[in-house]
Amino acid sequence: MMRREITGFSNPTVKFLRSLREKKHRKAAGKFMAEGLRLLTDARESGHVPETLVMASGRDPHPLIDALEDAVSAAGGEIIETSPDILEKITGKSNPQAVAGVFDEFDTSLSAVDRTSAKIWLVAQELRDPGNLGTMLRTGDAVGAGGLILIDDCADPFSVEAVRASMGAIFTQTVARARWDEFLPWLRGGQGQLVAASLRDAVPYRGAPYSAPCFVLVGNESQGLPEAYEAACDLRVTMPMRGRADSLNAAVAGAVLAYEVLETLEA
Amino acid sequence: MMRREITGFSNPTVKFLRSLREKKHRKAAGKFMAEGLRLLTDARESGHVPETLVMASGRDPHPLIDALEDAVSAAGGEIIETSPDILEKITGKSNPQAVAGVFDEFDTSLSAVDRTSAKIWLVAQELRDPGNLGTMLRTGDAVGAGGLILIDDCADPFSVEAVRASMGAIFTQTVARARWDEFLPWLRGGQGQLVAASLRDAVPYRGAPYSAPCFVLVGNESQGLPEAYEAACDLRVTMPMRGRADSLNAAVAGAVLAYEVLETLEA
Missing domain, CATH: 3.40.1280.10 (SPOUT methyltransferase, trefoil knot domain)
Structure with a gap:
């Protein structure tokens, strides 16, 4: 499993994830972010697994998180653990239990x-x-x-x-x-x-x-x-x-x- | 007609109007703000006239503005004209055509x-x-x-x-x-x-x-x-x-x- 710990605010991955809150960056990358365990679980159950999963290190264990991690691993994706502060910078929410995933935008033709x-x-x-x-x-x-x-x-x-x-x-x-x-x-x-x-x-x-x-x-x-x-x-x-x-x-x-x-x- | 021109950002009336964007200040004053000519016209036609009407000085004339001004005057209310900058500070919108009114909160028992x-x-x-x-x-x-x-x-x-x-x-x-x-x-x-x-x-x-x-x-x-x-x-x-x-x-x-x-x- 690709698992990385990110500790710096200026890390390029943090900047990239944060940039997905703006349309022009989503459009340039062809990617979008979905937040929340419920939403990511809905995605997984519909066959959509994030290519990158982000959460705070030391997060409380949860069977749905485990299932997400397994799915991301199986699909060759990446799991990023970071500090609550950096997570807040990425998601814009001060919830250390937050979890976010990055997905490819779908074909909208x-x-x-x-x-x-x-x-x-x-x-x-x-x-x-x-x-x-x-x-x-x-x-x-x-x-x-x-x-x-x-x-x-x-x-x-x-x-x-x-x-x-x-x-x-x-x-x-x-x-x-x-x-x-x-x-x-x-x-x-x-x-x-x-x-x-x-x-x-x-x-x-x-x-x-x-x-x-x-x-x-x-x-x-x-x-x-x-x-x-x-x-x-x-x-x-x-x-x-x-x-x-x-x-x-x-x-x-x-x-x-x-x-x-x-x-x-x-x- | 009570008509005042306000030119300073630190004017207490500007501070008061701006404060109505926060719940605690609305609650303390028992007042709220509604923005937009259409909304204020709906209010007027429903018999609700603002006690204070705020707009930019030099605003384009409009028959519905005239009707609002007349209603506010007739009810003994106040009309405040100010600069587009101060108006933006009050309404949070950079629209020099904006108009806002202050109303008493209704009985909600x-x-x-x-x-x-x-x-x-x-x-x-x-x-x-x-x-x-x-x-x-x-x-x-x-x-x-x-x-x-x-x-x-x-x-x-x-x-x-x-x-x-x-x-x-x-x-x-x-x-x-x-x-x-x-x-x-x-x-x-x-x-x-x-x-x-x-x-x-x-x-x-x-x-x-x-x-x-x-x-x-x-x-x-x-x-x-x-x-x-x-x-x-x-x-x-x-x-x-x-x-x-x-x-x-x-x-x-x-x-x-x-x-x-x-x-x-x-x-």
Whole structure:
């Protein structure tokens, strides 16, 4: 087993791990970091083993840590032990029980999407909040979606915040990124119903004629969807709005709609 | 009209406004800050006028700003103009178009809750994320809920993050805070069905026998609800979980459930 102890703050590995908190460094390295024993265990159980595992030396023993270490060893990865101070510098958290792993970013081209593998796909356009993005991945896991397709300029799905909010779904859901003018021809090149939560020319979301594979599209947090994108949808549905506002949080709207689609397709 | 220009960073008013970003100072003053023209306009249209309105001097004119200024004047409030630098110090944002208002915190005792005024109430236990809290307020507005009741140690509903995520619903939804052992006797002192999203001894959420006023209870982001709290509920319901995980984001779970309750009660 490759096992190293790192004691210096200026060690290049520490600098590298810390740099993964920034998008440009993730992009340059093609790697991302996931933190927390639960998340890393979800990853392992989904067949994703970190190439590097980082934890504090002298950490309390734990059977799930042992299982992680075994998996990393078996895959030829590296285990790094360091001081609680340095660990805090890497993870940004003052938790000496913290554990973090480095993974290769996944292929996020549309060719990674096998639309026949699931009845529901979530699609988000210009979703800017990484927490919303992670929450949508988590919802996708819950409704049995195949994954999340990110349209135009979205938050980075490999950011620490998105990975954390996904509660492990980053490892089980397919994630793809595309411009709208790539996505639409791809979608129309096969089966698929595109459904938007909309206020324009929409039917009630309850009892709408959803069909699989159903692509549930939500728009940007403040602007919603561009009109032309809504017009390109096969179905526009609206949810009751009984209050002052005319919209929901994007991740909430996607979830309420996705559960309705699930209930319809499984009925 | 009370109108003041403030030019110094060390001005006590600047220090006070800036201090409202911290909970202890909000609590001491009994006041909170809301930022953004849209939010302040929502507040005004809901009958909530800030006692102090802050903006940059030389700001671009805007009819909604004029309307805000008029309302603040009419209510005997104060308008403060300052430099973009000082405004940034107050709001934490480098947007010279920013506008912020100071409001009295609302009464958050259970006596503020008129349970007969709505068919749905949202209830959250130890909700720690202010973004989730604000999102639940926003969802509550959308489903026509009366408000949000916060049980035990929750995030502060008057934090900048919660107010922002509420998208103005902080001004339209009733917010109450109580310990569980205050809440339960209060609830049982009148009509009300307590419903939890649960995995224990639960019926499917779809088609469950909801009745008004329905109190939709969600638990802490990582721990869920204590077993004793679930046991005290009139109805435990479960949502389909088709993936690896056994739970949803708390605000998402509350929204999916609240929409189901709305559809049932209005059917």
